[in-house]
Amino acid sequence: MTSTLIRALQNEVFEPNEERLITCCHVSKYLKKKKTSYLCLVSTSTLPYNVSIVQVKQTDKQLFKKKRSWELAELKCVDGYNDSYDTLEFDLHLDKIYRWVSTNPKERHAFIHNLWKQASRHILKDKPTFKNVPNNWITEDAMTPENKYVASPLLALENDLAEDFQAITDREQEDLKKLISGCEFAISNAEGFMEVLSRDLSLLDGENVQCVLASEEQVESLMEQLELAINEADKLEDQLDAYDEILCHVRDTMEKMEKKNSMISVVNTNNQKLMHDLDNVITKLDLRPEYQKTLEDADFNSSEGLNAAVKAAEALKVAMNTNIDKALLQMSAIQEQRKKFERYKEKFSRSLSRQLNNLFIHYGNHKGEAERSTDGLVLPQHSGVHKELYAYTELMHWMKAMDRKMYESLKEVYTTSLGKLYDRDLRGLFNAARDKIAANGNVSTPTTLIGLDRDQWTLETSMQDRQKYDNVLEQVLIQLEPVFMQEQQFCVKFFQVFHIRYFI
Incomplete structure (x- = not known):
């Protein structure tokens, strides 16, 4: 899939709704290859992040339009049919089973891997199952079409450092210059430079220890506060779990009531039709007593x-x-x-x-x-x-x-x-x-x-x-x-x- 098409999807469909396109797969329905669409994995741009699966169709006027969407939490299962990389078919078990055929095995690979990755990050329980797909697709170091090399722990560390990098301030830049100027001999005498740094580091460690000992009471008070916060967080979590159970019960009850109301509506409709037919028959077959x-x-x-x-x-x-x-x-x-x-x-x-x-x-x-x-x-x-x-x-x-x-x-x-x-x-x-x-x-x-x-x-x-x-x-x-x-x-x-x- 070309970058121009991905950029068009992002700009025309998702950016107006403050959404970010994670990955996209050009697909068609099973046995209906003429009717194509785009399966997109989308996340919101602001906290809290909400990930969803969106089906986008292209109209006759070459405009993109959302057809339907599902929350990632609705995904129950991903079926890849077999472990072969060249397989194009895959199923998504959502509100029903949707059978898709990808136009490119690379897009299918990237889409299934990103589904697993986002589900691992954002779904805490009742995670979807991935079956009939290679095991290296559902691991953190999976090689995708966007990543042609095998990742390593050093790469993860480097990525973390790159994400945490912040430019130094002007004051820190001045202090660094003073330190370098006081150690002009570092270029010719590396051992002497290392001794100076070690001595300064020992002094700083000593001062830090003294500061810690001086602030022991404050640390103890902080630990108590943290412990209280943890206990309150546990209570709040228990309370949220109780509310979640109540909401689940209410949801189940509402679904049952909806089914009962539907059945009652059907019964009432049938009764009305029956009464209409009976009234019609009685009226037609009625003969007045005087007649x-x-x-x-x-x-x-x-x-x-x-x-x-x-x-x-x-x-x-x-x-x-x-x-x-x-x-x-x-x-x-x-x-x-x-x-x-x-x-x-x-x-x-x-x-x-x-x-x-x-x-x-x-x-x-x-x-x-x-x-x-x-x-x-x-x-x-x-x-x-x-x-x-x-x-x-x-x-x-x-x-x-x-x-x-x-x-x-x-x-x-x-x-x-x-x-x-x-x-x-x-x-x-x-x-x-x-x-x-x-x-x-x-x-x-x-x-x-x-x-x-x-x-x-x-x-x-x-x-x-x-x-x-x-x-x-x-x-x-x-x-x-x-x-x-x-x-x-x-x-x-x-x-x-x-x-x-x-x-x-």
Whole structure:
């Protein structure tokens, strides 16, 4: 990884938050090599130091952005898969197991070593475990890509001295010059210079011993104070441990409460959905008591009873045809309610069929609204029958939807009864027409023209007879058309049929 990239990560991502980048590894998710990111080990710049693992992604606009981060204390385990240096895979056990593939074995080596190093420094207990990695990676003197040599105790001492180095002050510089000026012979006589230094050192040691003895009481007082401070620190540590245990207990309790609250929320949601479904089913399958009474004992002879029967029949139709989930249909209560509706339907259907059957038979003997006159031909109309039957239109539609077999039976009864009625009326009309043709005429056989085409008429037939025949035929057709149209409209509306069969 280039220094330019590391400097960009430090300046753009971490420096604004007063954080310092320790090490970085260019990685991709396992089996997803196209989606790359940067795993960064980061520490705060100020005390107390807080170390964390940060995943940084690079956007399409070449900008770096934090995706997620974990505290170093959350790290439970680092799995390197095997001891080979060239291995690229490694796992981090955090809130879950994250599988990474490094693009470079050197970056993987440096990242795992720095993880171990920071964990050793900043985690006092419950340290993460490192498995399937070389042992020399998890020691203080590990050789990393940044350190190409093996460290030694002298190197550690040198590093400590370098860290503790402070420049001398001006006064110390003057004293050093005086000491050197008083020992100009040191260059030519090193032994004499060493004797002078030894003598001065002995004098200083003596003065130090005298100062220590003079300050023995103060030292004893200081030691007592230090002992008291140590005891207080032990008490404070014990108290902090007790608080830590309490906090752990509170945390465990809160997690349990959170799980219980989640389960309670799920139970409440399920109960609400169940109540909604049950209310919906009960509402759909509910049939008011007055409707039940009407269905059991319907009154078709009064307008009030007929209106009540229509409302009850529609309510039963809606209840029986309602859309209910198949799983709910297995409930015994729903099955029992549907059986109850079926009994209501059968009883009401029989009552309605009996009523309409009697009406159809009764209206089969209807005489019509007009009688034959001497001035012309009249075919009796039965609009009165239609008007009385129109009150049962909605019930007939209900019968067609709910009981098809009974509907077909009623249609057959109507066809038979009204067919006889129209057969009688048409016969009367044609007999009257024949009589009218023969009346006041010289035709010996009045029916000679009836049933013959115009081309078959003989020359013996007078023009007057032909004209008379045309007039009578026109009157017959004029009488037939309104009656047939009226019956057709009634059948379409009453029976909801669109193919009419006439009975002549």
